[in-house]
Amino acid sequence: MQKPFQKDLSHSTWEEVYARQVQRADLVPAWIEALGLKAGDRVLDVGSGPGYVSLALADRVGPDGLVYAVDRSREALAHLERLQKERNISQIQRIAADVGTLNSGDLHADSALVAMVLHHADDPAGVLGNVHRLLAPCARAVVAEFHPQGPCEQGAPREFRLAPEQVRAWYEAAGFAVLEYRRQSPEHYMFVVERAA
Numbered sequence: 787m788q789k790p791f792q793k794d795l796s797h798s799t800w801e802e803v804y805a806r807q808v809q810r811a812d813l814v815p816a817w818i819e820a821l822g823l824k825a826g827d828r829v830l831d832v833g834s835g836p837g838y839v840s841l842a843l844a845d846r847v848g849p850d851g852l853v854y855a856v857d858r859s860r861e862a863l864a865h866l867e868r869l870q871k872e873r874n875i876s877q878i879q880r881i882a883a884d885v886g887t888l889n890s891g892d893l894h895a896d897s898a899l900v901a902m903v904l905h906h907a908d909d910p911a912g913v914l915g916n917v918h919r920l921l922a923p924c925a926r927a928v929v930a931e932f933h934p935q936g937p938c939e940q941g942a943p944r945e946f947r948l949a950p951e952q953v954r955a956w957y958e959a960a961g962f963a964v965l966e967y968r969r970q971s972p973e974h975y976m977f978v979v980e981r982a983a
C-alpha cells in the first residue's frame with residue numbers, strides 16, 4: 787500500500803522521486819525555454835532532488851555552462867552524483883544546503899528554476915526571498931507547482947497544493963515581477979518571473 791504523502795518526502799525513496807520526475811518530463815522544455823537557457827549559462831536548480839531536471843538543464847547549458855543543483859537532502863544529491871558519474875557529466879555542482887539560507891559565496895547564477903519545491907519547503911517565502919538575493923538584477927526565474935484545482939491523479943494531494951495567488955504573493959514580496967502565468971496541464975502551472983532591476 788502507498789504511504790501517505792509527507793512534506794519532507796520521507797514517504798518515498800529517492801528512486802521513487804526520480805521516477806515521478808521522469809513522469810512529468812514533458813513540463814521541462816517549457817521551463818528551459820522560459821528561462822532562455824543557452825550553452826554556457828549558469829542556472830540554479832532549487833530543490834533539485836535526485837536530479838532528473840538538473841541533468842536536462844546540464845544538457846542545455848553544455849560543458850561550458852554550469853548547473854547549481856541545491857538540495858537539503860544529501861541522499862538526493864548522492865543519487866544525482868551516481869548518475870553524473872555514469873554519464874560523465876561534470877557541469878553540475880551539487881550543493882547540500884537549505885535554499886532559504888544559502889549564501890551566495892562563489893555562486894553566480896544567470897537564472898533559477900524553482901519547480902515542485904515550494905509545497906515541500908518549511909518556509910516557501912524564505913526560499914523565494916533568498917533566490918531573489920542569489921540572482922542578479924533582471925534575472926529570470928521559473929516557479930512551477932501543482933494546481934489545487936487539478937484532478938490530483940499525480941503529484942501532491944490537494945491539501946498540500948499551493949494556490950497560484952499564494953505563490954504570486956510570496957514572489958512579489960520577495961521582489962520578483964510576473965512576466966507570464968501558464969497552466970501547463972490540468973495538474974501543473976508555472977510562473978515566469980523577473981528579479982527587479
Ligand SMILES: C[S@@+](CC[C@H](N)C(=O)[O-])C[C@H]1O[C@@H](n2cnc3c(N)ncnc32)[C@H](O)[C@@H]1O
Nearest residue numbers: 807833834835857858859884885901902906907
Ligand atoms: C519533488 S522534489 C524535486 C523537485 C525538482 N525540482 C523537480 O522539478 O522535479 C523537491 C525537493 O525539494 C527539496 N527541498 C525542499 N525544501 C528545500 C529547501 N528549503 N532547501 C533545499 N531543498 C529543499 C527536497 O529535499 C526535495 O528534494
